[in-house]
Amino acid sequence: MEKLIVLGTGHAFVTKCYNTCFAITKGKEYILVDAGGGNGILGVLEKAQIPFAGIHNAFVTHRHTDHLLGMVWVIRSIASLMLTERYDGNLNIYCHRELVDNILSVTDATLDKVITDLIGRRIILVPVADGQKEILAGYEFTFFDIHSKKEKQFGFTTKLNNGKTLTFLGDEPYNSLCEEYVENSDWLLSEAFCLYSEREIFKPYEKNHSTVKEACELATRLNVDNLVLWHTEDKNIEHRKQLYSDEGEMYYKGNIFVPNDLEVIEL
Numbered sequence: 389m390e391k392l393i394v395l396g397t398g399h400a401f402v403t404k405c406y407n408t409c410f411a412i413t414k415g416k417e418y419i420l421v422d423a424g425g426g427n428g429i430l431g432v433l434e435k436a437q438i439p440f441a442g443i444h445n446a447f448v449t450h451r452h453t454d455h456l457l458g459m460v461w462v463i464r465s466i467a468s469l470m471l472t473e474r475y476d477g478n479l480n481i482y483c484h485r486e487l488v489d490n491i492l493s494v495t496d497a498t499l500d501k502v503i504t505d506l507i508g509r510r511i512i513l514v515p516v517a518d519g520q521k522e523i524l525a526g527y528e529f530t531f532f533d534i535h536s537k538k539e540k541q542f543g544f545t546t547k548l549n550n551g552k553t554l555t556f557l558g559d560e561p562y563n564s565l566c567e568e569y570v571e572n573s574d575w576l577l578s579e580a581f582c583l584y585s586e587r588e589i590f591k592p593y594e595k596n597h598s599t600v601k602e603a604c605e606l607a608t609r610l611n612v613d614n615l616v617l618w619h620t621e622d623k624n625i626e627h628r629k630q631l632y633s634d635e636g637e638m639y640y641k642g643n644i645f646v647p648n649d650l651e652v653i654e655l
Contacts, residue, residue, distance in 0.1 A: 389414070389654055390412065390413070390414045390548050390550065391412070391413050391652050391653065391654055391655060392411075392412055392577075392653040392654075393411040393412075393413060393418075393436050393438065393650075393652050394410050394618070394647040394648070394649060394650065394651045394652070394653065395409045395410050395424070395432045395649065396409045396410075396424050396428075396649055397618040397648060398621075398622050399454070399581060399597075399619050400425065400452065400454035402622040403622065404622040405625060405648070406424050406428050406429075406432050406649050407425045407454040407455070408424075408454075408455075408559065408618050408619040409421060409422035409423050409429070409455070409458065410422075410577075411438055411443075412527075412655075413438075413442075414525075414526075414549060416442050417442055417525045417526075418438050418442050418443050418525075419443075419445045419524050419525050419527070420438075420443050420445070420446040420447070420462065421446070421449070421556065422449055423456075423457075423459040423462050424454060424455070424457075424458035425453045425454040425456075425457050425458055426457050426458055426461070427458070427461045428458065429458035429462060430461055430465065432649065435650055440462070440465050440469055440475070441469060441474065441476070443462070443479065444477055444525065445479075445482070445524040445525050446459065446462065446479065446481045446482070447481070447482045447483065447544065448481060448482070448483040448487060449483075449541050449543065449558045450487065450536070450539050450540060450541035450542070450558070450559075451486075451490045451539060452539060455559070456487075456490065456491070456494070457494070459481070459491070460494055460495060460499065463479070463481075463495060463499070464499055464503060466511070467499075467503040467506050468503075470510055470511075471502065471503075478510045478511065478512055479510065479511045479512070480512045480514055481511065481512065481513050481514065482514045482516050482522060482529075482531065483513065483514075483515065483542070484515065484517070484531075484533070484540055484542050485515040485516075486540055488515050491513060492507070492513070495507065516542065517531075518532055518542075519531075519532060524546075527546045527548070528546060528547065529545070529546045530544060530545050530546070530569065531543070531544045532545070532566055532569045533566075534560060534563060534566060535563040535565050536560050536596075537560070538560070541558045541559070541560065543555070543557050543566070543569070544556050545569045545573065548655055550655070552575060553572070553573045553574045554573065554575040554655065555573040555576050555577065556577040557570065557576065557579065558579070559579045559597070559619045560596055560597065561596065561598040561602065562578075562598075562606050562610075570610055570612075571610045571611060572610070572611050573610070573612050573613075574612075574613045574614060575615075575655060576606075576607055576610075576612040576614070576616070577616045577618070578598075578606070578615060578616065578617060579597055579598060579603070579617075579618065579619035580598060580599060580602075580617040580619070580632065581595065581598060581619065581620060582620065582621045583599060583601075583632065584599040584600055584601035584635060585635065587599055590621050597619075600617060600632050600635045600636050600639075601635065601636075603636075604638075604640035604644070605640070607642060608639060608640050608641070608642075612642060613643065614645065615636070615640060615642055615645065616645045616646075616647065617632055617636065617644065617645070618647065628646060628648075629646045629647075629648065632644075632646040633646055
């Protein structure tokens with residue numbers, strides 16, 4: 389059974405949960421998608437019981453701190469295992485071409501040379517273009533440009549072993565230029581910055597984010613069966629799941645998932 393392991397569910401400035409990132413697994417091999425904004429990734433991976441030795445493929449969506457900086461800690465941790473011969477194979481990190489330079493800059497500025505020397509030899513930065521297909525842990529991923537209005541960002545779509553399609557939109561609203569990758573997905577992973585009823589409080593549109601209402605209307609329009617909502621505010625996190633589900637059900641009749649950090653969703 390393939391699983392979605394939710395490592396974090398919050399936007400950049402949350403304090404009551406970790407930044408949105410996750411892993412996909414079908415056993416002992418994990419595909420890591422983003423890594424949050426710092427060394428908090430070490431704690432959530434430990435709590436999720438995901439060993440670094442089981443991560444050989446990762447994807448970074450864009451250069452914002454809450455998605456990129458945790459990957460520096462992943463690189464450092466896996467490099468340390470490589471240097472002590474406790475890690476088999478290579479770590480492949482997929483990202484758009486400009487982001488390769490960002491990763492090289494931040495690792496060069498923060499990590500020891502003995503670690504950065506592994507980049508290009510055993511830690512491989514793989515640039516991807518719009519529509520490019522790559523095999524990650526046996527899955528064919530199709531990466532696509534989400535046509536961000538803020539910062540170049542990519543999402544992906546992939547077919548699971550059970551035949552279902554899983555699509556990740558990144559952390560910005562859907563752009564109709566991505567329709568071929570998103571329409572009829574069995575699973576859609578979508579940002580929902582806040583409730584529509586609280587849009588005047590959190591100002592999602594000023595940050596180019598959407599609300600639960602818009603995410604659910606999109607899932608309805610594009611014939612999505614299962615919708616995961618995250619990258620949210622955390623001001624009422626104890627009641628977030630119920631509040632978001634209740635609002636979402638007004639606009640979408642499929643299955644709504646509003647996970648907390650460290651929840652596991654069977655795909």
